[in-house]
Amino acid sequence: xxxxxxxxxxAARIVxxxxxxxxxxxxxxxxxxxxxxxxxxxxxxxxxxxxxxLRGVLNGSPAADAATRRDRVAHRFLRSLQAYDxxxxxxxxxxxxxxxxxxxxxxxxxxGGSAGTEVDVVLTVRDAARTMPAQWQTTCRNGxxxxxxxxxxxxxxxxxxxxxxxxxxLFRRTQDVAQMLxxxxxxxxxxxxxxxxxxxxGADPLLLWRRFAEAxxxxxxxxxxxxxxxxxxxxxxxxxxxxxxxxxxxxxxxxGAARVIRAVVAPDLETRSGEEPPVRxxxxxxxxxxxxxxxxxxxxxxxxxxxxxxxADLPDEEAVPxxxxxxxxxxxxxxxxxxxxxxxxGLGATPAPHPPDTVEAAVDELAAMxxxxxxxxxxxxxxxxxxxxx
Numbered sequence: 001x002x003x004x005x006x007x008x009x010x011a012a013r014i015v016x017x018x019x020x021x022x023x024x025x026x027x028x029x030x031x032x033x034x035x036x037x038x039x040x041x042x043x044x045x046x047x048x049x050x051x052x053x054l055r056g057v058l059n060g061s062p063a064a065d066a067a068t069r070r071d072r073v074a075h076r077f078l079r080s081l082q083a084y085d086x087x088x089x090x091x092x093x094x095x096x097x098x099x100x101x102x103x104x105x106x107x108x109x110x111x112g113g114s115a116g117t118e119v120d121v122v123l124t125v126r127d128a129a130r131t132m133p134a135q136w137q138t139t140c141r142n143g144x145x146x147x148x149x150x151x152x153x154x155x156x157x158x159x160x161x162x163x164x165x166x167x168x169x170l171f172r173r174t175q176d177v178a179q180m181l182x183x184x185x186x187x188x189x190x191x192x193x194x195x196x197x198x199x200x201x202g203a204d205p206l207l208l209w210r211r212f213a214e215a216x217x218x219x220x221x222x223x224x225x226x227x228x229x230x231x232x233x234x235x236x237x238x239x240x241x242x243x244x245x246x247x248x249x250x251x252x253x254x255x256g257a258a259r260v261i262r263a264v265v266a267p268d269l270e271t272r273s274g275e276e277p278p279v280r281x282x283x284x285x286x287x288x289x290x291x292x293x294x295x296x297x298x299x300x301x302x303x304x305x306x307x308x309x310x311x312a313d314l315p316d317e318e319a320v321p322x323x324x325x326x327x328x329x330x331x332x333x334x335x336x337x338x339x340x341x342x343x344x345x346g347l348g349a350t351p352a353p354h355p356p357d358t359v360e361a362a363v364d365e366l367a368a369m370x371x372x373x374x375x376x377x378x379x380x381x382x383x384x385x386x387x388x389x390x
Contacts, residue, residue: 012045012088013118014081014111015216018184019094021174022134023124024198024208026231029092031209031223038222043087045080053077054093057110058103082113090216097123097180098173105187121188122215123180124208125296126198127314129289131175133279137234139170140242141266143258146170147243148236148279156288159295175292178299190304197309215308235276237332238269241340241363244333248367256374260347263378265370268343269336276336277326290317330359337362344369347376 019025029050032039036046047053056062056074066072081089091111099107108119136144136151146154146167154167172179177195185193194215199207206223213220234242242261249257281289293314300307337359341351349369356362 012043012084012086013120014089014091015120015122016096016108016111017090017092017122017124017212017216018099018180019097019174020124020126020131020177020180021094021097022131022138023094023126025092025094025124028124028209028212031226032090032092034226035222039090039218040086042219042222044218045084045086045089047077047080047089047091049073049077050091051093051095054091054096054107058099058107078110078113081111082115082117088217090218099183101183101186104183108187119188119192120216121184121193122196122212123177123184123193124196124198124212125177125300125314127200127289128175128292128296129281129286129315130198130201132171132281132285132289132292134233135171135174137239137279140234140239140246141262143246143249143253143261144170145243145247148240149282152281152285152288155292156284159288159291177296181299181303181305185303185305193303193305195300195305195307195309197307197311197313199309200313211308215306232267232270233273233278234266234269235273235336236279236326237276237328238272238336238339239279240328241333241336241366242266242269244359244363245366245370248363249370254371254374256376257370259378260344260370260374260376264343264347265340265366268339272336272339276332280326290315333359334362337366340366341369344373347373347378349373 017025017028032046039046052070053074053076056068056070057078060066060068060071060074062071062074062078064072064075066075081091096104096107111117111119132152132155133148136146136148139146139151151167151170154165155171157163157165158168158172181193181195196208196211196215199211206226209223209226210220212218213223242265245261245265294316297311297314297316300311334356338355341355341362344366345351349372351369352361352365356365
């Protein structure tokens with residue numbers, strides 16, 4: 001990957017951070033946004049509204065007078081990239097890792113513009129023992145009914161036997177580094193793609209930033225003591241509660257139900273993360289994670305791309321003894337249901353006269369309350385949050 005362009009040398013090169021999901025993308029995007037001004041002083045542009053702009057670039061018709069804000073933002077975004085004459089522009093959106101070769105090629109051509117501005121690609125990669133639980137949690141937030149053991153086993157069945165199944169498809173879409181490298185090296189060139197490994201748990205929180213900065217050609221010293229806000233997570237009982245609520249809501253929940261879960265129920269349950277056990281891998285799950293890491297390491301090595309970090313961050317054998325798989329207990333699920341119920345009451349939902357004393361009844365009640373407030377204007381309702389929370 002070439003060095004950053006010198007200021008005044010024409011359109012600055014573009015560094016495109018494409019994800020993958022669950023690899024510290026929110027952390028890196030936060031640091032870039034929080035340090036936009038000092039980065040600009042050194043010749044690094046961090047455009048605003050990147051996710052919305054990229055949606056417009058990929059799916060819209062960017063124009064200054066476009067009917068939608070998305071397309072107007074996309075137009076300004078492209079102009080800012082192509083007019084900037086500093087050292088480089090840094091763009092980060094994890095959903096770019098989903099693109100196929102045709103869409104990735106069109107995106108690079110569009111970002112480069114008529115001047116053919118150089119576009120370099122950075123892909124962050126993380127240990128599957130951490131991405132598997134994180135990805136299952138995300139599926140629960142987004143309507144999935146897949147139980148955790150089935151999710152992990154499905155990935156293993158695809159690795160071991162090539163057996164197609166829904167859990168494997170979900171995980172491959174967000175974590176198939178082999179496919180991502182095949183796509184992006186084909187359209188950008190092997191010499192313009194770098195892989196950054198996410199450090200293991202317990203490492204210096206800024207080590208990932210320093211690695212990313214090295215790959216992107218940024219002065220890492222711009223960030224000294226950041227106010228780092230961790231991406232919120234859910235404990236296992238809260239994830240399992242959401243999964244069961246999704247089952248009761250069924251395949252055709254009312255319009256707005258998913259929005260209520262993502263914007264209200266899940267954030268309320270996040271407040272319980274310090275009280276709940278996390279989603280853990282059992283022995284079979286750790287074997288699957290190690291096998292996935294072996295596949296990823298092979299893909300990185302065979303692709304010929306440069307690596308910033310250490311492939312040992314993707315352990316290809318069980319690094320620590322497997323813990324017994326946690327099964328959420330009824331009391332844990334009922335406690336999580338109490339938290340979710342209070343938030344829904346704050347939106348105006350009507351609870352049962354008496355709190356349910358079984359998990360099944362609590363799940364049914366939550367599903368009914370979500371249906372009841374699925375049409376609520378959340379912007380206005382947030383001002384009234386807190387009602388019913390004693």
